[in-house]
Amino acid sequence: VGNMLVAASTAQRDGTTLVTFGTTPRMSTYLLFLGLGELERMTTMSGPTELGVVTGRGNVKKAQLALDASAEILPYFNEYFGTPFPLPKLDNVAGPGQSQFFAAMENWGAIFTFERSMLVDPKSTSEAARRRVYEIAAHEMAHQWFGDLVTMAWWDDLWLNEGFASWMATKVTDRMKPEWDMLVTRVAGRERAMGLDAFTTTHPVVQQVRTVEEVSQAFDAITYQKGEAVIAMLESFAGEDVWRAGIRAYMQRHAYGNTVTGDLWSAVESAGATGLGTIAHDFTMQPGVPLVKVEGAQCVNGATRLSLSQGEFSRDAREAKDKTPLAWHVPVKAQVVGGEVHSMVLEGKGVMELPGCGAYVVNAGQAGYYRSLYPADNMARLAKDFTRLTPIDQSGLLADNWQLGLGGYQPMSHALDLVDAVPADASDIILADLPGYMDGPHGIFEGDTATQKRILAYASARLTPILARVGYDARPDEGPQVPMLRQSLISTLGAMGDEAVIAEARRRFAALGSDPAALDGPLKFVWLGVVAHHADQATWDRLRAMANSAPSALDKSQIFALLGRAKDPALSAQALRLALTDEPGKTTSAAIIAAVAVDHDMQAVDFVLAHRAQYEALIDVSVRSQALGRLGGGSADLAMADKLNAYADAYLTPESRKVVDRSIAAIRTRAVTWARLKPDIMAWLDAKEATTRGRRGE
Ligand SMILES: [Zn+2]
Structure with a gap:
């Protein structure tokens, strides 16, 4: 498979075959693609364009959703950009394995996507993963114009590619699947961006990039999610029609050429968005x-x-x-x-x-x-x-107040009161946010089992009635957000230690003994995740055997990664050792270590430091300097900050340690923040429990 269709294929005298591809229009070198293997291809026509999905042999049916997505999205983009897709074909090629750092690559005419982000298996793919398949396809297709047809002149303007493709993916997915409420998910993206951007170690959206190292560091939440948020804000300022007219003019003017950020602003201003350049400049040239x-x-x-x-x-x-x-x-x-x-x-x-x-x-x-x-x-x-607020404003209000509490701008009780005030009949998409707001405080009290139990009791009391309403299994005619809500409730309550959810997970896992298909369905890995998290040695061994006899490479790597989720540190230590063997497969090994880091970050970081060369061989060369910062970055332990600092001093150059430095800053702030919040949260719990007892007449 190449960027263009095969023009000729001729058998050679020495038994090889000479394959000649059509010549592409003028394009950037980083978009060149050549793929080969035992492949299967499925196609459909969209106007003059042949749309294809390419998978390893035997898997092409699992790419139906990706192909349907291409067919739905292409006509919309042809119209939106005003310049029809210029190549004769567009393939989406599913490749095995995974990266810890990316899901897909927008090669012109031949998108590459890891199988896990493209293939759908009704026996195991969750609704959330299905939606990601659609959204990732949309993102890579947006790049066919924004990035491929018009390319930024230099990496300083990488955000033009990524912020725009992310924004466009949300927009087109919302258009084609309005029932998914994609715009509400922008709040989560904004939160990811602000999670970096509210620290002094942040950087502007447009940033100077001089080295390969800095290029890979630039692929972060500022580039993607802040980029998307700023573009959404500017579109909202300009109005949809003026904005689109500007984009069309920009495409026409710069097709097959290079641009800088200012070219986009002048195109949209010329289309009628007076004053947009000033706002855009403020939000892209300065951080924060x-x-x-x-x-x-x-x-x-x-x-x-x-x-x-x-x-x-x-x-x-x-x-x-x-x-x-x-x-x-x-x-x-x-x-x-x-x-x-x-x-x-x-x-x-x-x-x-x-x-x-x-x-x-x-x-x-x-x-x-x-x-x-x-x-x-x-x-x-x-x-x-x-x-009475719209769901997106509900989501934004919850997120803002949470962060304002963390930042000390107002008492944490404002956010806790707000979470407490969300009624059980709020919209499903907002209810799906709730477990996270309870898991947050639960995590703050890591190591304090008594307080964690009180938080769990509160969470179970609030969430169990909602879970009872939506049920453990899909029902016909349920609302479009119910599968997401169900997954959020089961996985979070399960991780926090809710007895009923854990018992249900174990019951279903035990049923595998008599019926190997007992767990099949969109929640397969959610249930297995709960089982793995609370596994004992026998269960862990059984999961490992399941991984080795899994029906597909995708299932295999997902079950192996779950072995790293065990709460028991003796089992997570076994998972780490297993990761350095050939058993899981190279790219899965890195996923196991990342899974261990979720609950045992110190254990994972110590292990990686002790086996640095072996670990580095498991991950992409260009992001090795970031890996440790990501594994330890969720910690609130000053010892972790010191450890990362010592590591960076010893092994990284000043340019290559920026991601680790961001983690260190976040850890130090978290340590201070959590110490400040603990008494506030305790006081809130005391008051809440007293009211509940009062209501019961105790
Ligand atoms: Zn992208």
């Missing part, structure tokens, strides 16, 4: 997260007058940023809940008039890349009116 504060709100003659000011949200330098925040032109959209949305571009300070009085939302629709800080009385009203 704006904080929009409501300084006061007055209800006058049936209208709300908001006084706003712009600060900077920081997790590790709040006092300094409060004194001298960076300045942005911030496009703000606000509304009184249920009322008309008003817009302004905030420069420092400003006043907004909103029709109506009552609870108000400052980032209405959540298209803005900033955090919103409200006075306590509005928070109380928002909690009361929670279900």
Whole structure:
């Protein structure tokens, strides 16, 4: 398989075959593709374009969803970009194995995707994974224009490729699968970006890249998720039609050529988005997260007058940023809940008039890349009116308040009260967020079993009725978000130690003895995950045997990775040792070690340090310097920060240690934050338990 169709295939006298591919138009060298193997191809026509999926022999039926996605998406992109796909064919090639760092690559006319991100097996693929297949295909297809037809001049503007492709993938998936509520998932993406961007170790979206090392470091949440969030904000500022007209002009002007970020802004400004360049410049050339504060709100003659000011949200330098925040032109959209949305571009300070009085939302629709800080009385009203907010505003409000609590901008009780106020009949997509907000505090009390038990009791009491409503198994005619909600509830309650969920997982696992298909279905690996997490030696051994006799390479690697999820440190140590043998297969070994790091980061990091050369042979060369930072980056233990620092001092150059330095900064901040939050969370639990006892009349 190459970028173009095979033009000729001629048998040679020496028994080999000479294959000649069609000549591509002018293109960038990094998009060249040549694949070979025992392959199978399935195709469909979309106008003049032959769309194909290519897999290892015997697997092509599992690529039906990817092919359907291509066929749905291509006509939309042809129309959106105004320049039809210029090659005669577009293949999506599924390859074996996995990377710890990427899922797919947008080679022109011949997308490469790892099997795990492209193939769907009804016996084991979860609904979440199915949606990822669609979204990844959409992302790589968007690159066929943004990246392939028009390429950034240099890696400084990598975000133009990745931010745009991510934004476009969400947009087209939302268009084709509105029932998936893709726009709401943008809040999660924004949170990932802000998770890096709120630290002083962050970088601007547009950044200087001089070395290969810096290129690989550039593939991070700032490039992808902040890139997507900023583009979504700019589209919202420009309006969909003006924005698209700008994109079309940009494509036409720069087809088969190179661009820099400014070329995009001037195209969209010329299409009518006056003032967009200034906003775009502020958000792409300088790092960080704006904080929009409501300084006061007055209800006058049936209208709300908001006084706003712009600060900077920081997790590790709040006092300094409060004194001298960076300045942005911030496009703000606000509304009184249920009322008309008003817009302004905030420069420092400003006043907004909103029709109506009552609870108000400052980032209405959540298209803005900033955090919103409200006075306590509005928070109380928002909690009361929670279900009157749109789901995306509910999601944004929960995320903002969580982070404002972590950052010390307001008491953590605001966020906990808000989570507590989410009713059991809220929309399923929001309910699917809830387990995470309970697992967060649970993780903060790692090592304090008594408090973890209290948090689990609260979580079980809140979530079990929801799980009872959706059931353990899919039901006909259930809502489109129910499979996601079910997975979130089972996996999180299972990981936190909910007895009922663990018992159900074990019951299903035991049933495999008499019926090997007992676990087949979209939750297969969710149930196996719960079993693996709470495994004893006999169970772990059985999982290992299952991995070795798995029906497909994909199943095999997923079960092997689960061996790393064991909570028992003696078993996770066995998983680490197993990872350095030939048994799991090279790329699976790295996944096992990453799985161990989720609950035993110190164990994983120590193991990797002790077997550094062997470990490095398991992962992509270009990202070796980042690997340890990722394995240990979720820790709150200062000893981990010191360990990573010593490692970076010994083995990394100043340019190659940036990712590790970001992890170190996050760990140090987390250690301080968690120590501060523990008494707050305990006090909140005390009050909550007292109210519950009071209600029961105890
Ligand atoms: Zn990409």
